[in-house]
Amino acid sequence: MSTTKTLTTVVVTAAATTALVAAGSAGAIDFKHLFSGDSKTPVATAAAAAVVPAAPVAPLPPGAVPDYRAIVKQAGPAVVGVMVSGERQPDPNEDGPDIQNDPFFRFFRGMPGFQMRGGQPHGKVPFRGQGSGFIIASDGLILTNAHVVRDAKTVTVRLTDHREFEAKVLGSDPVTDIAVLRIAAKDLPTVRLGNSDAAEVGDRVLAIGAPYGLEQTATQGIVSAKGRSLPDDTVVPFIQTDAAVNPGNSGGPLFDGSGAVIGINAQIYTQSGGFQGLSFAIPINIAMKVKDQIVATGHVQHGRLGVMIQPVNQALADSFGMAKPEGALVSKVEKGSAAAEAGIKPGDVITQVNGKPVTDAGSLSSQIGLAAPGEKVTLSVWRDHGSKTIEAKLGKAQDDSASSDSAAGEGPQLGLALRNLSRDEKRQAGVDGGLLVDDAEGAAARAGIEAGDIVLAINGKPVKGMDDIRAVLKTHPKQVALLIKRDDETLFVPVPLN
16 A cells, blocks of 8 residues: 555545535445535425334344344334435536546446546536435434435435425535434434444344335345545544445444344445445434534534544564554645644654554544534654654644635625535645636626636635635725636636725
8 A cells, every 4th residue: 555645634525525416326436546505485285194213222142143024014114214405616627537546536337427437527417416314303403424415405304104394404514424403393203223333243234225226125144344544545443234225225324133223224335337346325423413512503513633544564563663653654744734833743643542553544634523623632642763752732633514605794796606625626626725616607607707716815815714815805906816727727716895
């Protein structure tokens, strides 16, 4: 494994931000690189009798065979279909010769709304898709994947009794790939939530969802691994299973043998576009923490240490005088970051966070990324053939979710919906900073700015975040000059602000 490809910055990024949402499917991960919104008022479209859930399934003794029939009868009515539609800028990677080998490519071949195109369309294209979700509160609170509802203008939830409700997206977190929906309904059936930390390798599990649009499909398997880190800089320690998950299963629940939800099905490994024995679910304990933040504030914040890290192999462990290869080796410390202020240096190996072992580089990313900004953490660091303790106060990771300059405060509006680029997007574009244009209207659209452009600077000042845009707009300029990167060209675009 190349050292360069395993370097990871401990900062929130998400594979979900690059997910194609056209079919609302479970994401596909290729491991070759690793191993070589205003809402409308919800209205029910059909009346139906209230669903009476089956009696709860008793906790399963170790080694016992689950009663899958009882689990489906009890929990099935709380599993929903999530149908989405909207417009989005096509991913330029879709047309590259190596698209099927890209670790972020999601399999949508043959699915509605997705076609392999011979040329890149100009502007946005319409899409429709379908995923899954599940009801966690009887008043209409639903969990699904962020990539299922990404770029969606309309989201419709279909219950098992065929009622349909237009849903409001309360918020989504591309870092963990969690989204929270709300529908206007009462007395709905709900799932029973479990404890994902208690799941063990070998435990039997059941997945329910709508693969390929086939509603209420149940598949079974076992927990194949825990704490799995994927090659996409994610902070999520996935639960790996061999339960069959296919396009349309994204956002659906993963149940343990007692019928309690322990995960949200999100991604699979595939070389063919279909299930090949490796599915990955987001632990429900993480999902509920994200849900709590979204319900309370509408968004999610993640901690940031500000280091670039790589795994420790046997040769490096021997060189550093370590008893065994473990921890995350710091290869770079960002200036002004939490790590720099705490005194962390390149060459340090972080072996514990708050007393919890850091088994590998992905483990550090998970522990830091899931912590809150401003939280103080105690790090055990191996340095100069000895262990020492360092305390660090975490910074705030950049928000990858879309934010509009219409909320920038006082001053004229550009009419741009902007978001920070993920590290992978920066690498593809060949830029160190800037904001990606998700949508353009008003003054910016009239000036010729399009979705997919990258705003690098405003009035000659580099743009690193929305605060840089806000600072200029608050001066009430009559015109601003935006430095835009579009494909392989960089150009200044004057934008009159009348």
